[in-house]
Amino acid sequence: IDQQRQPSGNIPGLTDLEFKREIVKILKELREDMNSNADTLRKELENIRRSQEKLEHSFAEMQTELGAVKTRMNNAEERISDMEDRIMEITQSGQQTENRIKKLESNIRDLWDNIKRANLRIIGIPEGVEKDKGMENIFEEIIAGNFPNLKDTGFKIQEAQRAPNKLNPNRPTPRHIIIKMAKVSDKERILKAAREKQNVTYKGTPIRISADxxxxxxxxxxxxxxxxxxxxxxxxxxxxxxxxxxxxxxxxxxxxxxxxxxxxxxxxxxxxxxxxxxxxxxx
Structure with missing residues (x-):
């Protein structure tokens, strides 16, 4: 029996035609697998591309939001800085106002003190004694009794009165007597004499003479x-x-x-x- 010779490289048991058909079939299946894999790869690449676009979009949104946050922070910092400047201005203005008030109060005080510059304040004279003698006579008695070297000086009094003007029945001590001298120098001489004597009295009662x-x-x-x-x-x-x-x-x-x-x-x-x-x- 003659046996047909098989070509080298053929699958054993297949004729050339069957081998070719098998090869074509394998190639067809391989091509289909490649096409299928290519489709899958294309889909995966498309998904990756879409995911990348989403990431890029999300990143862009994040950058936009970050920019907005930075802008808000900058605006907030500017407002805080403006508020700090305003607070500083208000503080400085308040301090200036306080200084002006203090200066004004000092000026008013100095004005009153200047008005009272020639005044003497006599403390401790019992209430009512001036009704019979008058303020000026009481003052002359004080000078003569305590400062005999000044009694012939000829002091001139412009005004003499109790302070305050109205008597408070609940006040435990007598009101002070205010003597307005004609000359500031006379007031100073009397004050100097009172300081030197230290113990000034009126009819045996200790009194005080001070500036007003x-x-x-x-x-x-x-x-x-x-x-x-x-x-x-x-x-x-x-x-x-x-x-x-x-x-x-x-x-x-x-x-x-x-x-x-x-x-x-x-x-x-x-x-x-x-x-x-x-x-x-x-x-």
């Missing part, structure tokens, strides 16, 4: 009362200077202080070892 000031100046001067007593007790020759400064002699030198804080600072600096137990007391 505005309510504000009087209040400021009263702040020194307790310290004044301490200094006087230590024989430090204290004096209240206009408008409300205190002076005293220490270690042969006259010291002047405008307020208690300055006096306290001086005491701490000058007497560091005596602050707890000695020196000038503060109230």
């Amino acid at each position: 000031f505005s309510t504000e100046t009087l209040q400021a001067r009263r702040e020194w009362q307790e310290i004044f007593k301490v200094l006087k007790g230590k024989n430090m020759q204290p004096r209240i200077l206009y408008p409300a400064r205190i002076s005293f002699k220490i270690e042969g030198e006259i010291k002047i202080f405008p307020n208690k804080q300055k006096l306290k600072e001086y005491k701490i600096k000058a007497f560091p070892d005596k602050n707890k137990s000695e020196g000038v007391h503060h109230h």
